[in-house]
Amino acid sequence: MFKKADNNALWAIGLSLVLFFIGGIITTVVPPLVDTSWSKPFENRDPAKGVTGKLVPLNEQQKKGRAIYVREGCWYCHTQQIRTLLADTKRYGWRGVDAPISTPDEFVYDDPHMFGTKRTGPDLARVGGKYDTQWHRTHFRNPRDLVKGSIMPAYPWIVNNPEEFNALVAYLQNLGRSKDWRPANDYEK
C-alpha cells in the first residue's frame, strides 16, 4: 500500500490525508462532543459539591476591556489557567485561601480564549478582586512604581483614557469570579 505511493501521486495524496484525518478528527471534532463541560457554562448552588457560583457572559464594558487585553497582547506574558498543580493553586490563592482549579465550564463564553502559554508575569485567572482600581491605575502608569523589578511595559495611554482604563479594570476585576472562591466575599473594588 505504502509502496504504491512511490510511483503514484494520487495514492500518495490519498494515503497522507487518510492518516492525517484519523488523528485530526479524534482530537478536534470528537472531544467537544464527548465532554459536555466544554460547552456548558459553570453553575453550582450546592456548597457540598465544591465552590459555588455561576458563569455569566461579560457586560458591554467588560467586553470592551477584554478587547483591550487582546489588542495589547497581555496574553503573551500572562496565562489564565489555574492548573492541577499545587504550584498554581497555592501561588495564585489569596490571603491564605487556595485558588480553585480552572475548569473548561468557566471559559464557555471566552472568544478568543486567553489561556496563554507563557508566564513572564503571574497568572491572571483569579486576579479579579485582588487589587483595587487605584492600585491598577498606578500599576498601569508604571508597574515599577509598585513592583520593584517588574519588566511589564507601562501603559500611560490607557490610564490617560478613562473609558479604556475603566473598561480594562472592569474586565480584570471579573476574572475568575464565576467561582465565588473568597469565603468572606472580601473582593477589592
Next chain:
Amino acid sequence: MQPQFSKAEAANAPAGAIIHEDATAKWFLVSSVAYFFIVGIIAVIIAAKFVWPDLMGTMSWLTYGRLRPLHVNGMLFGWLLAADMGLAYYVIPRLCGVKLWSEKLGLATAALWNVIILGAVVTLLAGLNQGWEYAELPWYLDILVVVAWIMFGINIFMTVANRKYQAMYVTIWYIMGCILWTAFVYLTGNFATLFATGTNQANLNWMYVHNAVGLIFTPIGLAIAYYFIPRASSTPLHSHKLSMVGFWSLAFVYVWTGAHHMLHGPISQWLQTISIAFSLMLLIPVWAVVYNLFATMKGQWHQLRESVPLKFLMSGVVFYLLTCFQGPMHSLRTVNAIVSKTDWIPGHAHMAVLGCFSFFAIAGTYYAVPRIWNKALHSDSLANWSYWMLMIGGLGFFTTLWLGGFWQGWQWNNVSIPFIDTVIALKPIWIVRFVSGLMMFTGIVLFAYNILATALGNPEEAAV
C-alpha cells in the same frame, strides 16, 4: 538522465538540456532573506525589552505586546515559509525533470505573499490582533494566505503531475504532504476557531499551533534537507525505505499531539493522555529521519570543513534531533510541571524554528542562489562567519533559556518565593539571551548581505 541548468547557466548548457527559468524561486528567496533581516531587528528589540523594560515604551505600537506577534509572524511566514516555498520552486522542477508548470502563476504568488507580509506589519503594529498565537492576522489576510497557498499548491502539483521520472523522491512527498496538511491545519487554526469558544477553541488553536510546526515547517524543512544533503555532499541518500517510514509515521502521529500544550490545564484528562502518548511516538519519525541523514553522511563528514551549506544542514539535523527529543520529554506530566510556561519553552521553540528549519532554509539558499544567478557566492569567508555567529549565538540562546526556564520552574514550585523574585532572578539569563541574540542577528546580517550581494551585485566569475 537529461542534464538540467538554470537560465543563467544556459549559455554553457548542451543541446537538449532542460533550462529552468527560476524566476519565482528568485523572488521568493530575495524577499524572504530581506524579511529575515528586517524582522531580526524586531527580535533584538524585544530581547532588549526583557533587560530594559522601558526601552521604546512611550509609543503603543512599539510595546512588547505589539512587537512579539510581528516577530513571530514575520519570522514564520515572511522569512521561513517564504524561503521554503522559494526552495520548493527550485527543487520540485529539478526532481521532476520538467519546467515549473507556470512561472507567471509563481510570480503572482510571490507578489501576493509580499502583500500579505506587508499587511501583517501594518495590522499587527496597529493592534489588530485576533488573539490566537500564530493566527494573529486578521481574517482578510487569512483569506489571502489561503489563496496564495492554493496558487502555490496548483503550481507544485501540476509540475509533479507532468513529471518525467515516475518514481517520486522523498522530497516530493514531503512537499506535497506539506501543501495538503497545511491547507487543513491552517483552516482549522484560522477559520474553524471562529465558530468555537473557550476550551474547544483553545483545542483547535493548539492543534494548529503544534501542527504549524509539525505539519508545515517539518515536512517542507525535511524535504529541503533530504534534497540538499545528498546534493551538497554528492552522496546518495542512505535509504529510500527508511525515508518512507519517516514520512508515513509523521503523517499519522503528529496531528494527535496538540493538547500537550495544555497539560494540567482546563482540558479533558483523556485528551491530555492521548497527546502525551503520541508525543512519545514522535520519536519514531524523528529517529527514522535523523538516522537516514546521518547514515548518508557516513564517511563524508570531512566535507563539512569546506562546505557552508553542509555545515548548516548537518547542524540543523542535530538540532532537529535535540528539539524532537525535548518535545516528547517535556510532554511527560512530571517534566511539564516544571518547564511549562517558563522560558524553557522559547528556548525549545527557537531551536526548532531557527536551529533546525531556518538552518535548512539558509543552507538551501546558500546552495541555490549562486546556481540560479550563475555567479560565485559573494564571499565564502562571510558565509563561514554567518554560520559560526548563528551557531554560537543560537547555542548560547537555547542553553541559557533552558537552564533559566528550568530554574524558573523550580522557583514557581516553591510557593514561599514571591513571583516578582522569580522575575528578578532571571535578569542575568535575559542579558545572556540579548547578547546571544545580537550574535544571531550578526549572523543573519552576514547571510542576508552575502546572498543579496551575490544576487544583485556586479557579475563576477561564474559558479563552478
